[in-house]
Amino acid sequence: MKVLVAVKRVPDPETTIRVKSDGSGIETDNIKYVINPFDEIALEEALRIKEKLGSGEVILVSIGVKAVSEQLRTGLAMGADRAISVGCDQELDSLGVARILAKIVEQESPEIVLLGKQAIDDDANQAGQMLAALLGWPQATFASEVELSDDQQSVKVTREVDGGLETVGFALPGIITSDLRLNEPRYASLPGIMKARKKEIKEIAAADLGVDITPRLTVQMLEPPTKKEGGKKVETVAELMTLLHDEAKVI
Amino acid sequence: MGNILVFAEIQKGSLPKSSLITIQAGKEAASKLGGDVLVAVLGSDIEAATQEAAGYGTAKVLAVSDAALEHYLADSYAAVLEQLVQANQVTMLVATSTAIGKDLLPRVAARLGVGMASDVVEFNEDGTLQRPMYAGNTVATVALDDDIKVVSVRSTAFDAAQPGDRSAVEQTSVSLDADATKLQFVSFNETQSDRPNLTEASIVVSGGRGLKSGENFTTYLEPLVDELGAAMGASRAAVDAGFVPNDLQVGQTGKVVAPDLYIAVGISGAIQHLAGMKDSKVIVAVNKDPDAPIFNVADYGLVADLFKAVPELTEAVKKAKA
Ligand SMILES: Cc1cc2nc3c(=O)[nH]c(=O)nc-3n(C[C@H](O)[C@H](O)[C@H](O)COP(=O)(O)OP(=O)(O)OC[C@H]3O[C@@H](n4cnc5c(N)ncnc54)[C@H](O)[C@@H]3O)c2cc1C
Numbered sequence: 130m131k132v133l134v135a136v137k138r139v140p141d142p143e144t145t146i147r148v149k150s151d152g153s154g155i156e157t158d159n160i161k162y163v164i165n166p167f168d169e170i171a172l173e174e175a176l177r178i179k180e181k182l183g184s185g186e187v188i189l190v191s192i193g194v195k196a197v198s199e200q201l202r203t204g205l206a207m208g209a210d211r212a213i214s215v216g217c218d219q220e221l222d223s224l225g226v227a228r229i230l231a232k233i234v235e236q237e238s239p240e241i242v243l244l245g246k247q248a249i250d251d252d253a254n255q256a257g258q259m260l261a262a263l264l265g266w267p268q269a270t271f272a273s274e275v276e277l278s279d280d281q282q283s284v285k286v287t288r289e290v291d292g293g294l295e296t297v298g299f300a301l302p303g304i305i306t307s308d309l310r311l312n313e314p315r316y317a318s319l320p321g322i323m324k325a326r327k328k329e330i331k332e333i334a335a336a337d338l339g340v341d342i343t344p345r346l347t348v349q350m351l352e353p354p355t356k357k358e359g360g361k362k363v364e365t366v367a368e369l370m371t372l373l374h375d376e377a378k379v380i
Numbered sequence: 381m382g383n384i385l386v387f388a389e390i391q392k393g394s395l396p397k398s399s400l401i402t403i404q405a406g407k408e409a410a411s412k413l414g415g416d417v418l419v420a421v422l423g424s425d426i427e428a429a430t431q432e433a434a435g436y437g438t439a440k441v442l443a444v445s446d447a448a449l450e451h452y453l454a455d456s457y458a459a460v461l462e463q464l465v466q467a468n469q470v471t472m473l474v475a476t477s478t479a480i481g482k483d484l485l486p487r488v489a490a491r492l493g494v495g496m497a498s499d500v501v502e503f504n505e506d507g508t509l510q511r512p513m514y515a516g517n518t519v520a521t522v523a524l525d526d527d528i529k530v531v532s533v534r535s536t537a538f539d540a541a542q543p544g545d546r547s548a549v550e551q552t553s554v555s556l557d558a559d560a561t562k563l564q565f566v567s568f569n570e571t572q573s574d575r576p577n578l579t580e581a582s583i584v585v586s587g588g589r590g591l592k593s594g595e596n597f598t599t600y601l602e603p604l605v606d607e608l609g610a611a612m613g614a615s616r617a618a619v620d621a622g623f624v625p626n627d628l629q630v631g632q633t634g635k636v637v638a639p640d641l642y643i644a645v646g647i648s649g650a651i652q653h654l655a656g657m658k659d660s661k662v663i664v665a666v667n668k669d670p671d672a673p674i675f676n677v678a679d680y681g682l683v684a685d686l687f688k689a690v691p692e693l694t695e696a697v698k699k700a701k702a
């Protein structure tokens with residue numbers, strides 16, 4: 130079983146994001162970058178599939194600036210077998226990402242592609258679904274459980290949806306995107322980090338793939354959100370009730 | 381400008397509030413950009429939902445009834461919407477960012493070979509759109525450069541459509557190719573609850589890690605929730621710990637809510653949580669830590685031990701109602 134995992138380099142969710150004063154982007158000084166948390170979960174699931182089967186290959190792919198190799202190295206240390214770094218200096222939208230990934234899928238022929246449900250920088254929640262459409266493959270987004278059939282020909286995926294949990298099934302190949310409760314990603318172990326140094330990161334250029342990645346969605350300006358002021362602090366329920374009743378008039 | 385197609389989800393045979401919000405968002409887009417609003421309803425037994433959808437003063441309802449559409453599945457529904465877009469001079473497709481909207485729209489966009497904007501909160505007159513990014517730390521002005529624009533809207537940013545003139549109903553049939561029927565529905569495990577829907581309620585009471593256990597949600601939080609007739613929500617930490625079901629998570633990667641009153645109990649106020657509730661009209665926080673960031677967005681902050689304060693609050697609400 131070959132599993133491809135798409136990982137994006139994003140600002141650490143713990144960092145404070147500030148908009149540049151001219152609105153052209155976010156301040157990138159002092160930002161620490163990490164693997165998009167959902168993609169770490171996707172990678173963990175791929176590793177578990179491989180471990181359960183006792184065979185297979187987990188391949189990472191990341192598209193972006195050269196520095197994505199840091200995140201790929203982390204993923205290799207967690208246990209992925211090899212990685213592909215697709216160099217691309219221009220801004221991409223999710224359609225561009227999906228088009229590049231579709232090319233990589235064509236070259237690698239994985240049975241499963243795992244992605245995060247959403248990149249926590251653009252908050253788009255699109256690339257997995259778009260990739261599925263481009264390939265004509267089935268998709269199971271927002272996965273909280275993945276169950277591979279005994280013959281390894283199909284999967285059942287439980288999905289976090291409105292009002293409960295839905296299970297869908299499909300014959301492989303297919304696309305799965307991870308939600309938060311799918312698993313808890315492991316940390317890279319010291320031996321894992323040592324081994325990762327020798328694993329291959331293949332570098333290719335997006336321009337050489339022959340796909341149109343001109344963004345169709347462009348960001349023209351960023352603004353900080355309107356700031357909400359903190360209000361009154363009280364110490365008793367009686368004071369709170371008076372305010373809710375007389376001032377806010379919500380109770 | 382061509383037509384604006386809105387996808388109206390059906391739940392248990394009728395239109396949930398989110399679908400009325402989608403229709404309203406379509407109308408707002410039309411009033412700024414021009415074009416007629418068409419409403420798509422898909423399913424296997426949709427006569428009632430079609431009639432309902434025809435009650436909001438839109439130009440047309442396009443009804444696609446097919447046994448293969450009994451359950452929502454991304455591949456078949458995306459194929460149908462693509463065909464409706466192509467056949468009806470559609471230049472904008474709109475749905476709300478529900479679980480279905482999020483799953484479906486990007487697939488339609490890619491089938492059409494066009495880009496998409498998620499979670500739009502405003503249509504600007506010049507055709508650009510406003511949407512939050514970075515967990516709500518920024519609001520972006522974005523442009524879609526295709527002739528067909530695919531847009532999901534945030535339910536908290538639009539009202540529900542008001543009833544209007546009857547729309548013409550057109551029954552349409554479509555064909556589903558092999559790529560559109562690979563997904564199979566297996567089962568739906570519904571969260572049982574008599575409470576209002578989290579995204580529709582006018583009052584939401586959410587609990588966090590401070591509650592410490594699922595039992596404490598039942599003993600301490602639920603009486604307050606029910607006394608207020610509220611919906612219950614939770615932080616990611618509370619959901620991850622298994623205190624409450626997954627679909628109660630409020631935040632950047634959960635549900636976005638904006639009720640008249642939001643009460644956060646034992647929630648610290650991480651940016652990812654704030655992203656899902658900071659547009660609520662009145663925010664109340666109950667937290668024993670006076671420095672908790674939740675107090676920076678709360679209109680009223682009660683610095684107290686929740687295990688003492690919440691039962692008192694429940695009693696006080698009961699008295700106030702009597
Ligand atoms: C990729 C990603 C996505 C995320 N998405 C979301 C999301 O959608 N929604 C979300 O909520 N979070 C999300 N998070 C998690 C978020 O960063 C926080 O970890 C989470 O919101 C913390 O939950 P909490 O406030 O319940 O817990 P904590 O931060 O542990 O806060 C508990 C609070 O309870 C208070 N408390 C404890 N005991 C008492 C008591 N007896 N009385 C009164 N107060 C008490 C404490 O003072 C504290 O402030 C996400 C994180 C990541 C990395």
Ligand SMILES: Nc1ncnc2c1ncn2[C@@H]1O[C@H](COP(=O)(O)O)[C@@H](O)[C@H]1O
Nearest residue numbers: 135136192244245247248253254255256
């Ligand atoms: N530049 C990228 N490189 C690799 N994978 C990506 C990239 N951008 C997005 N993805 C994948 O697509 C998922 C959804 O991204 P998005 O549509 O941007 O929310 C992410 O969780 C990643 O798995």
